[in-house]
Amino acid sequence: MKNRLPQLRDKHGWSQGDLAERLEVSRQTVNAIETGKYDPSLPLAFRIAKLFRLSIETIFEPGKD
Amino acid sequence: MTRLTMRQYRYQLFAWMAVYVALMLLEWPQVRHVESLPLKVVLALLPVLPMIAVLWLIARRVMSSDELEQRLYLLALSVATGILCALSLIGGFLAASHVIELGGDVLIWVFPLLSLCYGASHRWVSRRYGYSSCE
Numbered sequence: 675m676k677n678r679l680p681q682l683r684d685k686h687g688w689s690q691g692d693l694a695e696r697l698e699v700s701r702q703t704v705n706a707i708e709t710g711k712y713d714p715s716l717p718l719a720f721r722i723a724k725l726f727r728l729s730i731e732t733i734f735e736p737g738k739d
Numbered sequence: 740m741t742r743l744t745m746r747q748y749r750y751q752l753f754a755w756m757a758v759y760v761a762l763m764l765l766e767w768p769q770v771r772h773v774e775s776l777p778l779k780v781v782l783a784l785l786p787v788l789p790m791i792a793v794l795w796l797i798a799r800r801v802m803s804s805d806e807l808e809q810r811l812y813l814l815a816l817s818v819a820t821g822i823l824c825a826l827s828l829i830g831g832f833l834a835a836s837h838v839i840e841l842g843g844d845v846l847i848w849v850f851p852l853l854s855l856c857y858g859a860s861h862r863w864v865s866r867r868y869g870y871s872s873c874e
Contacts, residue, residue, distance in 0.1 A: 699805035706868045712807050 675713045677734045679704075682726050697721055710737075742803045743796075751796050759789040790850065811864055818860035823853050 683693050690708070694701040697718070706712035714722065723730045743751075763786055770782045801812050827849075834841040 700808060702868075702870045703805050703807040706807055706870060709869055711868045715806050718806060 675734055675737050676710065677707065679708045679722070679733065682728075682733065683708075686726075693725075696725055743800050748796065748800050752793060755789045755792045755796065759786055759793075762786045762789065807868065807870070811861060811868065811870060814864045815857055815861035818864065819853055819856035822856045822860075823849070826852070 679693075683690070688696075690704045691701045694704045697704070699718070703712070707714050719730050719734060723733055726733065766782060766785055770779060773779045773782060801809060804812070830839070830841060830845070833839045
């Protein structure tokens with residue numbers, strides 16, 4: 675799954691650690707999501723969407739698989 | 740539940756393991772020389788207490804971790820349990836067929852072996868997610 679998390683984070687001037695703190699997850703989990711190594715659960719995806727005030731599909735888009 | 744940082748976790752783990760090692764070195768050798776059965780039982784089981792504290796510490800860390808961390812713990816534990824089950828079966832069958840002799844004290848090694856396998860498999864599983872187990 676692809677995502678726009680790095681761009682959105684940069685837009686807000688947040689580091690991975692800042693975003694992790696706001697989402698109450700570890701920095702490494704944010705990194706794993708950003709690099710596409712881990713797809714977040716639906717509740718976490720909703721938390722991310724709520725934080726950026728966007729819809730989930732604006733942030734995440736399905737990959738080729 | 741308050742999130743335990745790796746530093747806090749390691750500090751507390753080290754403290755409890757130090758208690759365990761101290762008990763094993765100082766108290767455990769006395770067990771065989773004690774006559775009274777209740778005292779023998781107490782002395783024999785005393786090292787279990789710091790290990791229960793370690794298990795509680797691990798449970799706290801797992802419960803306060805996020806979803807990816809919990810997935811990594813589960814995967815690592817599954818791999819470690821699989822290895823331990825395979826080794827137990829191998830040892831059990833060899834002992835049952837009298838190829839090797841295993842005493843009851845071999846059970847003391849189950850937890851350390853599980854921890855060892857868990858540590859190795861956690862590193863391996865974490866790498867798949869670009870995760871460092873040290874942070």
